[in-house]
């Protein structure tokens with residue numbers, strides 16, 4: 001059975017103190033009523049170690065939002081996968097559309113990041129998704145297929161089992177525009193078929209595929225009820241504990 005996951009992506013928000021408080025608040029809510037899914041907080045690097053110390057690992061897992069494409073050395077300002085792992089974080093988000101668009105992260109760079117993350121014992125939340133013009137040209141399937149193939153399909157089946165996919169249509173991120181549950185299901189099922197063609201049905205069945213893009217408490221139940229939608233990657237609505245919990249509670 002594949003994992004159901006609700007993962008927050010704080011992006012470049014929250015001071016250290018604000019982030020620790022938010023993590024404590026999420027943890028306190030979940031301590032009262034255990035979540036029916038895996039809950040992950042994706043935080044900036046500076047928060048990782050403190051957030052790990054301030055949550056119950058059985059209730060909340062911690063993720064970085066990025067890691068370097070180099071192992072170690074003279075790369076001023078970068079943070080390696082080994083450094084992320086040393087904080088106690090268990091996951092890293094890679095390939096987010098903001099990293100692709102603003103920091104020039106290509107499939108080749110992402111492939112290196114994925115390899116380093118896995119080599120250092122991190123699980124990867126790997127983001128894929130088309131921009132608006134591609135959706136309007138009905139190219140979304142070929143876009144996500146290429147993103148998955150180019151950055152992930154060199155992995156063995158065993159390595160691939162450490163990957164969570166997050167389908168995030170770029171036109172829905174932070175825009176208030178959500179894919180309909182039918183649109184989400186259609187492309188999630190397609191992504192699973194791409195995984196099945198490469199790794200077989202069992203691996204595809206076991207792969208968690210999250211939806212991301214203006215997901216909130218009001219639309220999460222319908223999105224997560226789709227057979228191929230296994231939870232969400234949440235940006236804006238992960239910045240308040242109650243909002244984030246409203247999404248987690250979609251899994252009853």
Ligand code: PEP
Pocket residue numbers: 009168172173174175176212213214215233234235236237
């Ligand atoms: C994201 O950036 O991963 C995301 C899904 O953002 P939002 O929920 O704010 O659209």
